[in-house]
Amino acid sequence: MKPIQYQQSQYQDVGGKQVPITIREFKGLNMFDPLSIDDVFFTDIVNMDSTNYPSLTTRSGYVVDYSVPISDPGASGVKGMFVFRLPDGTEELHCIFSDQTWRVKKGSTWRILPGQISGQSMSYQFATAYVDSDALSIHQTCLFMQSGGGRTYYYTEGQGTQVVSQLPENARYITSYQNRLWCVVDNELWASKLDDPLTWDINTAEGESAAYRRQIETKNGEKASALNGNFTRLTIGSPNTVQELYGGVPSQFNVQPVTFDTGPINMKSTITLDGIMYFVNKNGVYEYSGGTIPDKSLSEIINKLVKNVTQASTSNTDSFRVTGGTDGKKLFFYINDTFLVYDPRPGVQTWSKYSGIVPAHFAVFNNQLYIGDRQGRILRIEGNTDAGNAINWSAITKPFSNSSISQKLRWYKIFVQAEFTGTMNIMLSKTIDGDDFEQVGTTTGSGADVTKRIIIPVGKFARENHIRIKLTGSGYARIHEITRNQRQLPLY
Numbered sequence: 157m158k159p160i161q162y163q164q165s166q167y168q169d170v171g172g173k174q175v176p177i178t179i180r181e182f183k184g185l186n187m188f189d190p191l192s193i194d195d196v197f198f199t200d201i202v203n204m205d206s207t208n209y210p211s212l213t214t215r216s217g218y219v220v221d222y223s224v225p226i227s228d229p230g231a232s233g234v235k236g237m238f239v240f241r242l243p244d245g246t247e248e249l250h251c252i253f254s255d256q257t258w259r260v261k262k263g264s265t266w267r268i269l270p271g272q273i274s275g276q277s278m279s280y281q282f283a284t285a286y287v288d289s290d291a292l293s294i295h296q297t298c299l300f301m302q303s304g305g306g307r308t309y310y311y312t313e314g315q316g317t318q319v320v321s322q323l324p325e326n327a328r329y330i331t332s333y334q335n336r337l338w339c340v341v342d343n344e345l346w347a348s349k350l351d352d353p354l355t356w357d358i359n360t361a362e363g364e365s366a367a368y369r370r371q372i373e374t375k376n377g378e379k380a381s382a383l384n385g386n387f388t389r390l391t392i393g394s395p396n397t398v399q400e401l402y403g404g405v406p407s408q409f410n411v412q413p414v415t416f417d418t419g420p421i422n423m424k425s426t427i428t429l430d431g432i433m434y435f436v437n438k439n440g441v442y443e444y445s446g447g448t449i450p451d452k453s454l455s456e457i458i459n460k461l462v463k464n465v466t467q468a469s470t471s472n473t474d475s476f477r478v479t480g481g482t483d484g485k486k487l488f489f490y491i492n493d494t495f496l497v498y499d500p501r502p503g504v505q506t507w508s509k510y511s512g513i514v515p516a517h518f519a520v521f522n523n524q525l526y527i528g529d530r531q532g533r534i535l536r537i538e539g540n541t542d543a544g545n546a547i548n549w550s551a552i553t554k555p556f557s558n559s560s561i562s563q564k565l566r567w568y569k570i571f572v573q574a575e576f577t578g579t580m581n582i583m584l585s586k587t588i589d590g591d592d593f594e595q596v597g598t599t600t601g602s603g604a605d606v607t608k609r610i611i612i613p614v615g616k617f618a619r620e621n622h623i624r625i626k627l628t629g630s631g632y633a634r635i636h637e638i639t640r641n642q643r644q645l646p647l648y
Contacts, residue, residue, distance in 0.1 A: 173568075173643045180637050181210035184499075184506030187460040190554045190588055191561055191622070199589065199624075203549040204633070205486075205508035206499045212635040214549045215497075215510055217542050218527070218535040222266055224253040226532045234528025236280030237517035240299040242313055249521040250299060250311075252280045253532055258301070258309075258317065261521070261534075269317055273303055279424055283330045285337050285353040287312075300337060300353065302330040308339075310354070322356040329423050333385030334404050336368075340380045343372050345392065350405075364405035373399075375416045382420040384433060389446060391433060393420040398450060415449050418442060421465055424517070425480040427487055429500065434487055436478055438465045441489060441498070454498065458507045462491050481518020483525040483537070490515050512542055546578060546630040555588050555622035556640055564621060564645035570612040571640075572625075576601035576633035582610070583626040584617050593626045604632050 179195050184206060186197035193199075204212050226233055236252035249261040258269040273280075281302045287294040287310070299311045300320070308320040308327055327339045327346070337353040339346050347368035349355040358367045372380050375396045382393040390401040398414040420426045420435035427434045433444040440462045441455035455462050465478060480489045487498040495510040513535065517528040525537040541547065558565050574580070579600050583593035596613045617623050625638070 174641075176639050176641050178637060178639045182206070182212040182506075182635065183504075184508050185458050186554075187458050191557070193554050195554065195556065197554060198551050199554055200550070200552040201508050202511050202551075203509075203547050204551055204635075205497055205510075206504055206506040208634060209499070209501075209504050209506070212551060214540070214547050214631075214633050215508075216537050217539040217547055218513070218537050219539065220533050220543050221526065221536040222251075222259070222261065222534040224255060224257070224259070224532045226254050233530040233532035234516045234534065236282065236301070237519040237526065237528045237534075238282030238299070238301075239519050239521050240282075240284065240311075241297075243296050247522055248313075249519060249526065249534075250282065250301070251517075251528060251534060252301070252303075258311075269311065271317060273301075273307075273309070279422075281328075281330050281423060283332050283337060285332050285348075286335075286351065287353060288351060289354065298353070300330055302327060302339065320354055320356075322354070329380065329383040331383045331385040331390070333390040333401075338383055338385060338390060340372070340383060343374070343377070343379050345370050345372050345380075345401075364407060366406065368406045368409065370409070370411070373411075373413075382423040382426045382435065384426055384428065386428065386431075391444075391446075393426065393435065395419050395421055395438065398444065400446065414447070418450055418452075422478055425478050425489065425491075427480045427482050429482045429484070429487060432500075434480070436462070436465060436480060436489060436491055439463055441491075454500075454505070455507075458496065461494050461496065461509075462489075465491060479516060479518075481515070481527075483518075483520055488515065488518055512547070540632045547632075548628075548630050549633055550626065550628040551635065553625045553638070555624050557622035558642075558644055560647065561621065563647045564619075566643040566645060567614040567618045567620070567623065568641040568643065570614055570623075570625065570638070572610040572612065572627065572635065573607055573637035573639070574601075574610065574633060574635045575604055575607045576629060576631065577603055578629055578631035580610070580627060580629040580633070582612055583628070584612070584614070585624040585626070586617055586620040586622070587624070588622070593624075601629075601631075601633075604634075607636060 181196050183196040186193045190199050203215050205215050207213050238250045240248045251259050256273045260267055283300045284297055287298045302308045308323045309317045311317045327341050330339045335351050337348040349361050349367045350365040356367050374394045378394050380394050384391040392399045397416050397419045399411050401411050403409040418437050425436035435442055440452040442450040442452045443454050444450040489496045497508040499506045514530045515527045516530050519526050527535040582597040583595045585593045599610050602608050
């Protein structure tokens with residue numbers, strides 16, 4: 157009997173099935189239309205940043221280095237921070253607290269300078285200058301501290317603090333340029349005598365070494381809001397004006413207007429990094445390289461978070477709400493009650509968002525970032541916990557879809573490759589935005605430096621046109637990759 161022979165089956169792939177789509181580079185926050193942005197962006201990130209770019213990593217934690225209890229609930233805690241470099245090359249961290257005390261850290265030891273600071277300013281500025289005075293027995297660099305609504309003080313190691321008697325109480329925005337100290341009195345620009353930052357009387361010297369004053373011309377007569385001195389120029393800012401002063405002596409001092417359309421909203425949010433000045437305006441964050449119109453293109457991508465900064469946010473009684481700083485690598489801004497972080501590295505240029513810290517001032521002391529917060533704490537940024545507490549983090553992707561949003565699709569699998577401690581919660585949403593996520597899984601991490609593959613169940617969402625992914629957790633996390641496997645269906 158002849159055996160029956162069957163033709164061998166020829167298996168064929170289901171039509172429309174795509175090669176897995178992999179994302180291994182993450183570019184931070186993007187507030188533009190979620191359906192139109194690239195897959196590398198997130199629509200929301202909390203406590204994750206680009207430190208280990210191109211992966212996404214939880215931010216660094218902090219240790220409470222020092223704390224001064226706040227008796228007034230409305231006080232802003234830490235009101236000023238500055239790093240003073242002594243002639244021997246060592247550093248001191250100087251802080252002003254809400255109890256009007258001036259406290260200093262050198263090495264690992266804190267001390268309180270004698271006396272209290274007059275005035276009830278919500279923000280204090282600092283500058284350094286060399287003083288050569290036989291009469292005062294000072295022949296070294298001094299630290300100058302200015303309290304808005306109070307007085308200007310100077311400090312030298314071993315001699316305590318003294319008042320700069322020739323400056324009035326309404327002096328503001330102290331800085332240094334061309335071996336002089338500069339400040340604003342009402343709407344007049346003042347400069348000290350050359351190489352003598354204690355002498356501000358324009359009648360005490362003649363010629364090019366004399367103290368200097370001139371009127372500041374601004375749009376609609378608005379008052380100056382910031383001064384920033386560097387090696388080549390003095391930048392004078394007001395909320396709608398940027399001007400530059402050039403020259404080394406009074407006969408050469410020359411003010412050049414840059415723009416009468418925008419300017420820094422306050423001194424605290426004006427930062428210089430790698431020769432570039434960044435400042436907050438009511439319409440966003442601007443980048444200013446000098447001599448050119450300030451450019452806010454870097455903040456357009458998060459414009460919803462930084463627009464409409466009101467004067468109420470920058471008033472003297474609430475000035476902590478708009479501030480800025482840097483650790484020498486990233487830029488930090490606190491705007492509209494949101495802690496934003498910008499990584500300006502070429503090819504990176506990402507925005508992130510932090511929570512759990514309300515910063516008032518920033519300083520880099522002994523190569524570590526310190527943050528003075530509204531609770532009166534000095535936070536030393538290090539480690540993976542917030543004073544021993546796990547850091548809560550989250551990330552929400554854009555709505556993933558076909559290359560054409562109109563084309564139907566069939567979801568097969570979504571994978572996440574990550575290393576993390578604790579648990580990770582996985583949620584999905586079929587909508588474009590909003591907080592209507594549905595939890596589809598929870599997984600436990602294997603610890604730092606151990607990468608784990610996570611399969612996201614998509615059964616309930618298999619026929620949706622687009623899916624958003626939300627990942628949340630507590631502790632350390634580093635997301636390396638998101639991969640999705642999907643099938644294109646006919647476009648009809």
